[in-house]
Amino acid sequence: MLSVDSSSLVDWLMTETNDERFIDNIFVEMCGKLLEAGIPVSRGTLHFRTLHPQWLGAKILWRKGLREAEISTFGYGVEDTAQFRHSPVSDIHGGAAVVRQHLEPVFGPSPAYPLYDELRLEGHTDYIAWPLKHTLGKKHIITFASDRPGGFSDDDLRFLADLLPAFALVSEIRLKNRLARTLLETYVGPHASEQILAGATTRGSGVTVGAAIMICDLRDFTGISDLWPRDDVIELLNGYFDAMSEPVEKHGGEILKFMGDGLLAIFPLSNPSACADLLHAIREAQVAMAALNDANVKKGHKPLGYGIGVHVGDVMYGNIGSRSRLDFTVIGPAVNIASRLESLTKELKRPVLLSRAFVEMAGCQAGMEHLGLHPLRGLGEPIEVLAF
Structure with a gap:
């Protein structure tokens, strides 16, 4: 017998989760509330697709008794694996509106x-998966399993289905926030992304900071790009x-931009x-470049x-550009x-x-x-230069 109706959990999702940033925490709390309401959930998962340079998506897993969800990522190409093709997740992405499977032998083969x-080995008796629909046709997946003999009742499934629209909305907001942060980190770096998300979005906004500056450039790239096939050039870069x-990145530097075949980091x-x-x-980069060159030479390149x-010095760190197109970078004599x-x-x-x-x-x-004093273009006085 259910102790509450689904409307109370819908109200909770819509009005009482505003201060929680992370969907995994909301999901864990929701599963706990489902148990309190008499829904026999013993396991739940969320499968989200993301816009990440390394990962196609992530899975959030809750089991009865867990206070925190387990989060794992899956890479590009997972859809080509046998594990994915032979799974209910594949069925949902293939267009199924729901996947329901009794896991007890009494219900016949599955x-x-x-x-x-x-x-079954974990003791679950029933399983159901639904698409979690976000705006513009984006589709993710939510699943639940039960360990009660006989599995979910029809009332249980109606209760769960009633939550889906509200949970889809709540999850989309959190996922878009996470995607915004991921995209900013991917394109401008973690430190600049924090500044932008904190409100540094107007032209000229920024601060003066002291920094060690590193600028790197590839040699003879023009000749390489003219002569090599496009895919080989991209692979080389x-x-x-x-x-x-x-x-x-390993040693705490921030890469602010890639400039063709160049790199600026502070x-x-x-x-x-x-x-x-x-x-x-x-x-460490020199060691990595030596290994890369060994591989290139073996390929005939x-x-x-x-x-x-x-160099080192003070730099202006912030937004520079036109009224509608900005670049979060560093400028100043030290960069020059x-x-x-x-x-x-x-x-x-x-x-x-x-x-x-x-x-x-x-x-x-x-x-x-x-190496002595050397004049640098645009500078009045030569500076002393060293090498290692």
């Missing part, structure tokens, strides 16, 4: 889906950016180890050359010096050049080679 065998970017001096972290990132310029040092690597035939100001702040002159 489709040979591995998931059903797993659910992606490999190069992986080699350079992953160490930067390490904010609010972190006392920023300069040392930048050097660790460069060393020439090894890739690159230049890195490093890093850029000029990167250009100087071509002349001096050294892959990495650093300003004396950076080296002194990093406290790492040992092992560095002093």
